Amino acid sequence: MSARVVTITSGKGGVGKTTVTANLGVALAMRGQRVVTIDADIGLRNLDVMLGLENRIVYDLVDVVEGRCRLRQALVRDKRLQELYLLPAAQTRDKSAVRAEDMVRVCDELRESFDFLLVDSPAGIEQGFRNAVAPADEVFIVTNPEVAAVRDADRVIGLIEAEGKGPARLIINRLKPELVRRGDMLDTSAVIELLAIDLIGIVPEDETVIVAANTGRPVAFTDNSPAGRAFHNIARRMLGEEVPFAPLKEPGFLERFFRWMRAEGEEQR
């Protein structure tokens, strides 16, 4: 068994990388996967807060890299899920404390004992981002349906392709169906057309996410919020299940007709 290393990144800050990492970690662990979430945002760590594990940290990633502890000692086990761990970032250092080779080495050491390593990348396209992407087998790009976020996502997708880590897959976070319906927000198809990459999830705007982040209990723990369901759908897709994307607007007559035509065509093949 060897873990899949998935790096979650975005370019623009504040689009929800850490929320996505925490919730995918929870959703995968609830499905019986052994998961380590790794906070690669040295100096601005947040993942521990979102997971409610801040007060359990003894050692961090920089301690591991600089040899002050063994890797196992730095892993913080989740208080609710047996198979969910956090490798926290150092808060008192900066991004130069870790190199890309260090991230690769740490991930290689963890690969044998886990199913998924989720790396939460810092915003930006500098060294911290490069470090987070270096060990990745797959990259998820988080964006909001806003022009500026999409533009930054495009830049990052180009860099990922250049690193030979592509094709990256896309998570559209904080979609407001009401605004899309009114034509005031980019809709899913517009974002995908702009970026020309595959989608792995759409997470609707959901107030419970903010409450959850503040209380250290990610929404994915309960299945009854729209965002929680969306994260579980992404986890299922990561595990190879075919989960249809929930329609965010009613398909028009022509769209239904074309879908029907396509389905007919596929059956005949």
Place this chain on the structure above:
Amino acid sequence: MRERDDIAIKGTRQGLLIALGEGPWEAQVDALARRLEKGAAFFRGGRAALDVGPRPLNESQIRQARDLLARYEVDLWAVQSTADATILATVRLGLSPILGPEAAAGDTGPLREGKETPAPPAGGLVVERTVRSGQRIEHPGDVIIIGDVHAGAEIIAGRHVIVWGKLHGVVHAGALGDERAVVCALDLAPTQLRIADHIARSPEERRRRPVPEMARVHKGRIEAVPWPHR
């Protein structure tokens, strides 16, 4: 250990230009590493272009140089070479290619200066991929893109620009002053379109159904006409 090497480093308006000497790539990289180590404080926080001469390099070799420079906090932004393979690898890595030795001085800006410069005898550069935001393709001859050019990308050509796809970024054809240069695209909707000294923006409202168009300078203004002509 031999202290001398034939690496030349000079300052330009766009940052450092590091010219590697002749000889095997690995040896030059080692020599560069020693230079960086000796002058770590001098290099820290700078940006640099790397002149590799006629060497054909692949992506991983350029990446190797970029990562070496990054370790000393030098940001590699461009690679200068006369080898096509190197230029292509540079473009694929999302770095800027600089062609030929004439740009070496760097302090006048590689292109778009001086109208009296005659168009250089340069061939075409074919790029077969999506050009994304932040990526810049610069070439003294024709540039042909088979793929889309996203908003935030820049294409600068000494002569024509042809995009077999959507053109949403900034494009400058005839950047050396050639007013006869044209820009063609299947969906011509650039953020900004320049030909020689002329500048135009796309109309605000997007067409529902894009048609192939060609933009050119006509009576002192840039105009776009559908292709083929009716």
